[in-house]
Amino acid sequence: MPPLNYFVVESPDEVGREAYERIVGDVLQDLDLIKVIDRLHIYVDPKVPIFVAVGLLRHMPRAIRIADFANVNRGENEIVLDIGDETYLAPLLQILWAIYGKEHVDQPDRFTVVLPAGVAGDEDLDRLVVADPSETLYKDVIYALQYIAPEGFKVRRQYIREGKFYYVASEDTLPTDIVETAVVPLFEKMGVTL
Amino acid sequence: MTTLVPVTYKGGVYRHDEIMDLIDDLGGYIVQKHVMAQDVVLQSFVPRDDIEMIRRIAKPLAGEVTEAPLVGTEIAVVSPSLEIHHLPHISCDVAEYLRRSGAKTNMVGLARGFGKRIANLNDEERDVINEHDLAVYALGNFEECIQQKFPVLRREIHVPIVVTGAPDREALMRVIDPPVEGYVGGVGRIMHRFKRPEELAKLDELVDEVSRVLDARRDALAKDPLSVFPPRLMTIIEEQIHEVSMLTHPTPVTAQMEGLRVKLPYDSYADTVRSLEVAEGVTVGDIADVTPSRMRNYILIRIKPFSETRILV
Numbered sequence: 001m002p003p004l005n006y007f008v009v010e011s012p013d014e015v016g017r018e019a020y021e022r023i024v025g026d027v028l029q030d031l032d033l034i035k036v037i038d039r040l041h042i043y044v045d046p047k048v049p050i051f052v053a054v055g056l057l058r059h060m061p062r063a064i065r066i067a068d069f070a071n072v073n074r075g076e077n078e079i080v081l082d083i084g085d086e087t088y089l090a091p092l093l094q095i096l097w098a099i100y101g102k103e104h105v106d107q108p109d110r111f112t113v114v115l116p117a118g119v120a121g122d123e124d125l126d127r128l129v130v131a132d133p134s135e136t137l138y139k140d141v142i143y144a145l146q147y148i149a150p151e152g153f154k155v156r157r158q159y160i161r162e163g164k165f166y167y168v169a170s171e172d173t174l175p176t177d178i179v180e181t182a183v184v185p186l187f188e189k190m191g192v193t194l
Numbered sequence: 195m196t197t198l199v200p201v202t203y204k205g206g207v208y209r210h211d212e213i214m215d216l217i218d219d220l221g222g223y224i225v226q227k228h229v230m231a232q233d234v235v236l237q238s239f240v241p242r243d244d245i246e247m248i249r250r251i252a253k254p255l256a257g258e259v260t261e262a263p264l265v266g267t268e269i270a271v272v273s274p275s276l277e278i279h280h281l282p283h284i285s286c287d288v289a290e291y292l293r294r295s296g297a298k299t300n301m302v303g304l305a306r307g308f309g310k311r312i313a314n315l316n317d318e319e320r321d322v323i324n325e326h327d328l329a330v331y332a333l334g335n336f337e338e339c340i341q342q343k344f345p346v347l348r349r350e351i352h353v354p355i356v357v358t359g360a361p362d363r364e365a366l367m368r369v370i371d372p373p374v375e376g377y378v379g380g381v382g383r384i385m386h387r388f389k390r391p392e393e394l395a396k397l398d399e400l401v402d403e404v405s406r407v408l409d410a411r412r413d414a415l416a417k418d419p420l421s422v423f424p425p426r427l428m429t430i431i432e433e434q435i436h437e438v439s440m441l442t443h444p445t446p447v448t449a450q451m452e453g454l455r456v457k458l459p460y461d462s463y464a465d466t467v468r469s470l471e472v473a474e475g476v477t478v479g480d481i482a483d484v485t486p487s488r489m490r491n492y493i494l495i496r497i498k499p500f501s502e503t504r505i506l507v
Contacts, residue, residue, distance in 0.1 A: 019335040019360045019382045026385035046336040049310060150334070151279040152309020171309050 006039035006190055013046065020044055024148055031144050036061075036137060041186045044150070051149045054166040054186040057141070060134040064088055067126035070113075079122060081113040088130045095130060141165060164194060198222065198239040198423070200265030202296055203248070205257025210234040213252055220244045223425035225266050225449045226298065237265045237296045239425055262296030263405035266425060266449045269297045270326040272347070274307035274333070279383065284332045287388045288358070288381075291397040292330070292404065298448050300326065300489075304347070310336075313343040320350050321488040327451045328354045328375075328407060330400070335360040335382040341369035348374070354407045358400065375410075376403040411451060420497045421481035422472055422507040424449045427497065431456060434470055435463070453482065456493040460486040464493055473507045481505050 009024065011017035020042065028034050040055040066072065070092075071082040083089060089110075096105045096115065106114040115122070138160050145158070145167040153169035157178065166183045168174060175181070179194075187194045198221075203213060207229060214236065217224055222240035240248060249259050269292055273285040281303070289299040302323055306314050323329050329351060333340050340359050348355060354375040359366055360382025367377055378400045381393075388397060428447045431454070432438050438446045441457055448455040456467060464486070468479035478484065478495065481503050487494035500506050 013336050013338065015337070015361050015365070015382075016335040019384075023383060023385050030385070046310060046338040147278060150308075150336075150339075151275060151277055152312055152339075154309075171311050 003034070004037060004040055006041070008041045008189075010041075010043045011045060016044065016046070020148070027144050027148050031140055031147075033140060033144055036141070039190050039192075041190055042148075043182070043186060046150070049150075049153065049171050050182065051153050051169045052166070052182045052186060053145050053148070053168075054183055054190070055164075056190070056192065057137075057160075057163045057165065060137065063129045063132045063134075065126065066092065066128045066130060069130075070126075072126045074117065077117055079115045079117050079125065081115070083111045083113065086110065092130045095128065142167065164192070166194070196221065196241040196243065199242045199245070200262050200296055201238060201240055201245065201248075202260050202262040202265065203234075203236040203238060203252065203257055204260070205234055205252060205255050207232055207234050209255055210236075210257075213248070213255070213257060216248060216251060220248075223423075223429055225425050225428065226296075226445055228444070237262060239266065264292060264401070264408065265296035266451065267297050267327045267408055268325075268448055268450045268455065269299045269404065270302045270323050270329040270353075271299050272302045272304065272307070272323060272329050272331045274304055274313065274347075276303035277308070279308070280332065283384050283387055284358075284381065288330060288332055288397065288400060291388075291401060295401050295405070297404075298445055302329075307343075307347060310339040310342045313346050315347050315349060318488055323351055324353055325455070325487060325489065325494055326353055327411070328356065328404060330404065331355060331357045332381075333357060333359040337361045337365050337369055340366065344370055354411065356400070356403050356407060375407040378403055408451065415451065415499075418499045418501050419506065420452060421500055421503045421505050422497055424451070424454055424497060426507070427472065427478070427482070427495070428454055430472055431467065431470065435466060437463070453494065453496040455487060455489070456495065457490075458493055459491045460493045461491070467493055467495070476505055476507060481507065 009017050009021045011020065028037065036058055038056045038058040040053065043052045069085040069088055073080040073082060100115055100119060104116050108114065141160060142158050149169045152171050155174055156167065156169035157174055158167045159165060168178055168182060184194055214224060217238050217240055220241055222238055224236050224238045226237040228235040245259060252259060271285055271289045273280045285301060289301055292299050302319060304319055305316060306312065331347065356376035357366055357370060357374055358378045358381040362379035363377045366379050378396065381396050388394060428449050431447055437458060443457045446457050464484055468477065468484050470478045472478060472481065481498055483496045485494050
């Protein structure tokens with residue numbers, strides 16, 4: 001299982017508990033969230049029925065800038081971007097088209113982008129922010145928990161703020177005090193106050 | 195009477211037509227033919243005594259003949275839903291593994307099969323499952339949930355059922371009442387491809403369980419044989435109704451243990467099929483019920499037993 005600092009699955013059904021431990025490992029690995037989640041405590045009881053997941057996030061990934069994945073080579077008349085990793089090429093082109101206009105952004109091959117030199121602000125080109133992975137991270141974490149929770153548990157309450165998150169789901173209507181009765185005690189077990 | 199046994203032939207495309215002719219000449223039937231790039235897989239029934247001869251003739255062509263207990267059966271793999279929670283793993287892995295043993299599998303993703311209290315089965319799902327030879331239910335991790343929802347998911351299902359779930363076999367047997375025909379424990383909601391040896395062993399166990407259940411059905415059928423052997427009727431339909439050869443389905447006519455599914459529109463072809471002559475003076479309508487299938491607009495043929503028709507073709 002992943003190198004989380006704290007990972008516990010609790011359930012009255014021992015077979016189900018082991019199965020959920022494996023499911024969590026697989027889902028976090030598939031969605032590449034192992035490096036993002038620091039601690040995770042899950043409680044699942046099909047008799048109630050209830051699924052509670054509480055946890056802490058690690059530091060957020062930083063914004064991706066051009067310098068992170070491309071070399072900026074400045075010539076007299078043009079700037080040549082030598083792309084090392086294509087992952088962020090599509091958002092990069094969108095941004096460059098907005099700044100330079102589509103007709104001035106030349107892409108002779110997959111790994112090269114040629115821009116005209118001398119446009120205002122191009123001295124900071126390598127610091128230009130292309131994408132911010134933390135924007136979608138919250139969605140990814142909640143999606144992972146939806147994916148882990150039993151499918152029939154459609155009624156849910158979720159929270160993610162300042163590095164803490166919880167996700168409560170059930171098949172039946174959730175009681176109004178569910179956070180106090182089910183979520184807070186799990187955070188306490190991890191030694192954290194909500 | 196020679197006994198036909200289900201086998202799979204795997205070999206190259208080169209000269210595979212000779213093998214097909216050989217099986218035909220020996221009085222066997224080819225139920226499915228797959229051509230994948232350079233390879234050919236034939237699911238067929240051949241006389242037991244002639245298997246060695248086929249092996250010998252196929253040897254120079256690098257073809258191999260293996261026993262495939264599930265050839266000529268159509269199996270429904272029932273998944274509680276088509277959501278990411280249940281697919282692609284388990285359901286697809288199970289379906290694929292059964293296919294390797296020769297079965298034709300169909301995935302039945304229930305519209306509302308999830309949840310302990312809210313699970314249900316609609317009439318279309320029920321009828322589609324009942325059109326198969328056997329249904330494999332891929333259930334989840336909690337004993338409690340299986341106990342509560344399974345009675346709803348099996349309501350009005352008459353075909354044999356094999357249940358898979360995370361609780362062990364004994365636990366499944368304890369919570370399922372009345373009992374079903376087969377159980378495979380230790381396979382619950384799994385979110386990765388089955389690849390570890392113990393997981394593959396579970397799939398082998400499932401194939402054994404399914405074959406055991408179907409063998410029992412075959413034994414029962416042997417006591418009151420069908421009026422015509424389904425693969426034989428299949429060959430006749432393929433020869434006589436030339437539209438079948440123009441269908442693009444992988445199995446335009448699917449063989450089942452007690453009938454066939456013909457993938458032609460019922461309204462236009464039912465009468466043609468009914469009046470088709472199987473042997474002199476005997477038509478399909480005399481020895482089988484030709485009914486509309488709940489699966490698209492296909493035709494479902496249910497062959498009647500000898501005791502009912504007094505005809506054996």
